[in-house]
Amino acid sequence: MKTRANILQRPTLLAQSICGAYLTEEDTAVDCTCGRGHDTLFLAQRCRRVYSFDLQEEALSSAQKLLAEAGLSHKVEFICDSHARADRYVTEQPAVIMFNLGYLPGGDKALTTTAEETVRAVRAALTLLRPGGLISLTMYPGHEEGRREQEQLCRLARELPTDRFHCLLADMLNQSEMAPRVLLITRKK
Ligand SMILES: C[S@@+](CC[C@H](N)C(=O)[O-])C[C@H]1O[C@@H](n2cnc3c(N)ncnc32)[C@H](O)[C@@H]1O
Numbered sequence: 001m002k003t004r005a006n007i008l009q010r011p012t013l014l015a016q017s018i019c020g021a022y023l024t025e026e027d028t029a030v031d032c033t034c035g036r037g038h039d040t041l042f043l044a045q046r047c048r049r050v051y052s053f054d055l056q057e058e059a060l061s062s063a064q065k066l067l068a069e070a071g072l073s074h075k076v077e078f079i080c081d082s083h084a085r086a087d088r089y090v091t092e093q094p095a096v097i098m099f100n101l102g103y104l105p106g107g108d109k110a111l112t113t114t115a116e117e118t119v120r121a122v123r124a125a126l127t128l129l130r131p132g133g134l135i136s137l138t139m140y141p142g143h144e145e146g147r148r149e150q151e152q153l154c155r156l157a158r159e160l161p162t163d164r165f166h167c168l169l170a171d172m173l174n175q176s177e178m179a180p181r182v183l184l185i186t187r188k189k
Contacts, residue, residue: 011170011180012039014170014182015098015138016042018184019043022132022133022186023043023047023095027047027096028047028051028090028092028095029046029096030090030096030097031043031051032083032125033053033054033098033101034054035100036059037064038066040052040063040076041063041067041070041072043096044067045072047096049076050076051077051094052078053079053082053083054078054079054080055082055111056104056111057080058104064078082121083117083121084118086121086125087128090128093128093129093130093133094128095134097125097133098136099118099121099122099135101146102146109143112145112146113149114149115149115153116152118149118152119153126160126187132186132188133186136183136184137153137182137183138181139153142178154169157169157185165186165187166188167185167186168183168184169182169183170183
């Protein structure tokens with residue numbers, strides 16, 4: 001018998017399954033941390049257009065290969081720039097904006113997302129996002145920069161105006177403090 005992946009045990013799958021509920025085939029989405037392209041592929045399978053950002057050419061070329069193999073390259077614009085500048089490239093209102101923070105699996109651990117840049121990127125994403133849309137952030141507090149990043153992102157989310165945004169933190173209550181968490185922000189209007 002085929003077993004299903006357990007989405008509570010895999011935060012990236014949890015983030016994807018919630019993001020999927022916010023997407024239709026007509027929508028646009030943004031992957032703010034393209035990496036090897038797994039989230040970009042997930043988004044391209046479910047919507048019309050995806051903007052996918054990464055600072056590393058190495059990441060973008062392996063993601064481009066993944067999307068080409070899936071026959072979905074035509075849906076994706078790969079952008080080698082910081083997600084903090086997403087508003088310079090994204091011309092439509094996205095329904096979903098995903099961040100999977102930290103460093104490239106199998107890559108240089110020094111090239112991680114940083115608290116200050118990610119906070120800037122989330123502020124830009126909040127203005128880009130379509131009303132009714134979703135920002136998803138998978139956070140990794142198991143390393144020092146990831147811990148600072150989570151702290152600053154949770155502070156930003158707590159301070160968002162309640163009449164315009166709704167925020168949810170998925171926290172694995174009986175797991176280590178180092179366990180990844182998923183932060184979700186929806187724009188009400
Ligand atoms: C955890 S990986 C993403 C994994 C990816 N979602 C996947 O499915 O393979 C994080 C990525 O964020 C990228 N990154 C770091 N800082 C960035 C920035 N300011 N703007 C865009 N990407 C950034 C890194 O180069 C790395 O590839």
